[in-house]
Amino acid sequence: MTKGIPFHPKPLYLKPLNQTHINPYTHTPKTLLVAGATGATGCQLVRILLEKRHKVRVIVRSAGRLPDDLQKHGNIEIHEGTVLNLSDKEINELVRGCEGVASCLGHNLSLKGIYGKPRKLVEDSVIRLCEAIIQCNPAGKVRLALMNTSGNRNRDLNEKVSFGHRLGIGIIRLLLPPQKDNEQAAEFLRTSIGQSHEIIEWSAVRPDDLTDEDSVSSYELYPSPIRDPLFNPGKTSRINVADFMSRLLTENEVWEDWKGKMPVIYNR
Numbered sequence: 001m002t003k004g005i006p007f008h009p010k011p012l013y014l015k016p017l018n019q020t021h022i023n024p025y026t027h028t029p030k031t032l033l034v035a036g037a038t039g040a041t042g043c044q045l046v047r048i049l050l051e052k053r054h055k056v057r058v059i060v061r062s063a064g065r066l067p068d069d070l071q072k073h074g075n076i077e078i079h080e081g082t083v084l085n086l087s088d089k090e091i092n093e094l095v096r097g098c099e100g101v102a103s104c105l106g107h108n109l110s111l112k113g114i115y116g117k118p119r120k121l122v123e124d125s126v127i128r129l130c131e132a133i134i135q136c137n138p139a140g141k142v143r144l145a146l147m148n149t150s151g152n153r154n155r156d157l158n159e160k161v162s163f164g165h166r167l168g169i170g171i172i173r174l175l176l177p178p179q180k181d182n183e184q185a186a187e188f189l190r191t192s193i194g195q196s197h198e199i200i201e202w203s204a205v206r207p208d209d210l211t212d213e214d215s216v217s218s219y220e221l222y223p224s225p226i227r228d229p230l231f232n233p234g235k236t237s238r239i240n241v242a243d244f245m246s247r248l249l250t251e252n253e254v255w256e257d258w259k260g261k262m263p264v265i266y267n268r
């Protein structure tokens, strides 16, 4: 069992926008791109980034699915489409100038979402985003934060799982294509981008059983799961995932701790 690193969100991020302690003279806003911004986690991530006074670009199938406060925010750029159907020129323009990119994409929990096309929504979107970032040849490194799952293993580490777990995940992988898609998306980052890419750095965040809460609470991060996600899952609120992903994209210390890794996040 790996020792955990308690991780407490700073009160700064719990305060509403007009009460934040961000110093306008020292704060450097980043431009960040979020895919999956209409999702339950994605819209929380966008809101947190806007509260931290960053500029956020989003790619959404329908702008009307974004909450009103986000649609009207002065620092959001909304682009209708999908990562997979935008032209090369469009996607390149969207990633150009971004210091960080996040994917909170996931298959909708409907028959069409789970078994219809695109089967490789998450993997192909991550690949396309990486290709666009590379084509833009940015001056500095670009961070890519992927929302992944505790049901996936980090094969860079010796993550031991029981026979029952292996069997269970094998069955889920066969019956539910999104499992394989999530696994392959992280595998692309781990093996094709790797640990020393000249342009892209990445982190694949692995929440456990997702829940909905209104505010950020304390959470813990581990390099590997400390519980079996199938037989003894923990809870992770989507807003805590969003908080952590926002900190990965915007805080250097947090990024240095978790880049090239697949942090597992649990509510405390």
Ligand SMILES: NC(=O)c1ccc[n+]([C@@H]2O[C@H](COP(=O)([O-])OP(=O)(O)OC[C@H]3O[C@@H](n4cnc5c(N)ncnc54)[C@H](OP(=O)(O)O)[C@@H]3O)[C@@H](O)[C@H]2O)c1
Binding pocket: 035, 036, 037, 038, 039, 040, 041, 042, 060, 061, 062, 065, 082, 083, 104, 105, 106, 107, 108, 109, 113, 117, 118, 121, 147, 148, 149, 150, 178, 182, 206, 207, 208, 209, 210, 238
């Ligand atoms: N145990 C769990 O529950 C669990 C645990 C860990 C990780 N996860 C992973 O985390 C992901 C995100 O979770 P969530 O609850 O925030 O997801 P969510 O609310 O279902 O959001 C999914 C996002 O993906 C978009 N999307 C779906 N199908 C698409 C398509 N064909 N083309 C373009 N965009 C598409 C949705 O857009 P629209 O709004 O247009 O539909 C939405 O923005 C999950 O899907 C899952 O893979 C789940």
